[in-house]
Amino acid sequence: MSEEAAEIDVSQYCPKGDVLVVAEHILGELQPVTLELLGAGRLLSDKMEKSLIAIVMGHELGDMPQKLIEYGADKVYVADHPELKVYRTLPYRRVLCDFLESLAVPPHTCLLGSTTTGRDLAPRIAAHFDTGLTADCTELDIGPYEHKSKVDPTKIGLYPNCLYAIRPSFGESLKARILGPWKNPQMATTRPGVMIPLKADANRKGEIVKLKVKFKDEDYRLIVADTVREVSKGVKLTEADVIISGGYGLGSKEGFNLLYELAKCFPNSAVGASRKVVDLGWIPYQHQVGQTGKTVRPKLYIACGISGAIQHRVGMSKSGLILAINKDADAPIFKFAHHGIVGDVYQVLPELIKQFKAVQSGKEVEAVVSAH
Amino acid sequence: MARSYNIFVMVKQVPDQGSKAGINPDGTIDRARAKRMLNPFDRYALQAALHVKKKYGGIVTAISMGPPPAVEILLEALEHGVDRGFLLSDRRLAASDTLATAYALFKVINYVGKFDFIFCGLQTTDGDTAQVGPQLAERLGLPQVTYCEDFSIENEKLHARRIIEGGFQKVVVEPPVLVTVANSYHPLEYKSFAGTYRVQQLQRNPEELGKFIKTIDLDLVGADIERCGLKGSPTIVAATEKVGEIGGSCAIHQGHSPEELVQELMKSSNISDYLVAS
């Protein structure tokens, strides 16, 4: 786009606001996606020469505000109140809306994680401010956009700094770049595990601002009776080179024994699982891969008896090589695995283990020859 | 004692991505040629709505926005036991993003009347945003329960279990409330013969059918046209790009003995490279 074209005054559409990250935390720990958002947000704000600001809502937040600064925020707004201890839509919505309304200039961009919390809260904020929101982004950028379509003449113009919200669409076969420069904040949620966090820097300077919060009676309509979480610890899923995952197709808890045996064939390996089997109690939550579990990116991912639901896929589709074993040739997992074996896990897995072991003891040639 | 709940369920017709019909070479969808289906996620919402009706009593109204063929999914909903359906169909809705969609659906809901529960699917397979439900709740000023995977009604209150990162949450809320139903909720039950028969009969008699399924437009629901369709949409899709990563690239081994299958795999992939420490 040429320099001259920038004559049109678009300042009314792209006020010089900052980039805002809405922080999320579980049991006193900032969520990885928040740190990732700070990394992505820093790039956007630097590109526009703006500040990166963050808001954290909760109760007894400890060193979280400081951590947000270490990971890239210039200014952190803190809303601390007993009613904010556990996430609830309406109280959090109230605080965030009031905060945004209190700013003289709305943020240019507002980012949240595509978690069950971010996806619960972000659409309410977007609807409240009649602004655009793009879900589940995998890339973010700032760039110019010239709107030429005459369908709505009020939108025609050149917009120098737009949020490019890029996301997969139509079952991931397309990538769409979605823009909404006409209104701020331009909002997006991003998938956990996709953006790159900055290295924490304890010397980074930033400002911490306490917010006054006020609720209305109607914010208390929903009561959280119980929150059950298992903190992940122990299982090094995200660091493994090879992950062997099991799903409902294993038929029982005992099926995981086979997976552990297979895992032994590989150095630096771990066992993963689908949510369904975690819910059934076949294996602890720490092993869960997917939207509400871990996002993993091993060199090799072997999915055994897993159908490949979207929520599982978003947690593992970036793996180097994906091998799926499933007895249903139409299972969705075969749409994105690199290699698929259609068969019963109880027949295929022992055979895999046998042949892998043969390779390891140098008997590979023999095994191949004897088949023909 | 049975109470008569007013139960709304929001359903959308989407292109059937399992079928190749109407998928352009660049990966976009030609909606006119594509096979159509009820959004798979909305089947869970439908089940939830019908469950409330069966167990606690009430009337289920299915609401959809889309082009005229979307009436098909309302008929399908009727077969499953829904009592009536409304289809908002209007050319001026073209190119609506989630905000404009939620606004239009909000106007329809105000037009249709009072409710206790609104059930939405978790997300659609074409829009795939999970935004319309919460945006609708915001317009209506309602509390919401998203990612709901089970619920009961006790003392007129909804007790729901919802999915969260690393676990679940139990929440209690008094209707009216909007609920988005997760795909880990109970699958939709089969339609009954009686339901299918009834709809067959109705289809022979358009006048009678019109009493149960109404197609309405933006003027009737009193929507502000500026807030609908392209004009009411703060976002646009500026560019799309095909990504090769997914679809059709899987080397599938089948039809042999497990031994041969594994041998094929070992020959055609570099999987054995991972067996030794690098």
Ligand SMILES: Cc1cc2nc3c(=O)[nH]c(=O)nc-3n(C[C@H](O)[C@H](O)[C@H](O)COP(=O)(O)OP(=O)(O)OC[C@H]3O[C@@H](n4cnc5c(N)ncnc54)[C@H](O)[C@@H]3O)c2cc1C
């Ligand atoms: C908000 C939300 C978050 C979620 N988060 C996650 C998440 O983080 N991770 C996750 O995994 N899921 C998640 N889910 C659940 C997800 O939608 C699926 O329900 C789940 O992934 C399915 O698990 P599965 O593949 O093990 O089971 P199923 O879908 O039941 O699939 C079992 C598969 O095994 C095959 N099979 C059966 N027997 C055999 C056999 N003997 N040999 C070989 N194959 C066999 C079947 O053909 C089938 O394809 C989430 C859902 C929601 C709504």
Ligand SMILES: Nc1ncnc2c1ncn2[C@@H]1O[C@H](COP(=O)(O)O)[C@@H](O)[C@H]1O
């Ligand atoms: N055009 C529509 N008509 C009726 N309901 C819709 C429509 N679009 C979305 N919904 C509802 O909102 C849910 C989430 O949709 P989405 O935000 O597109 O992922 C769907 O599962 C439906 O219940």
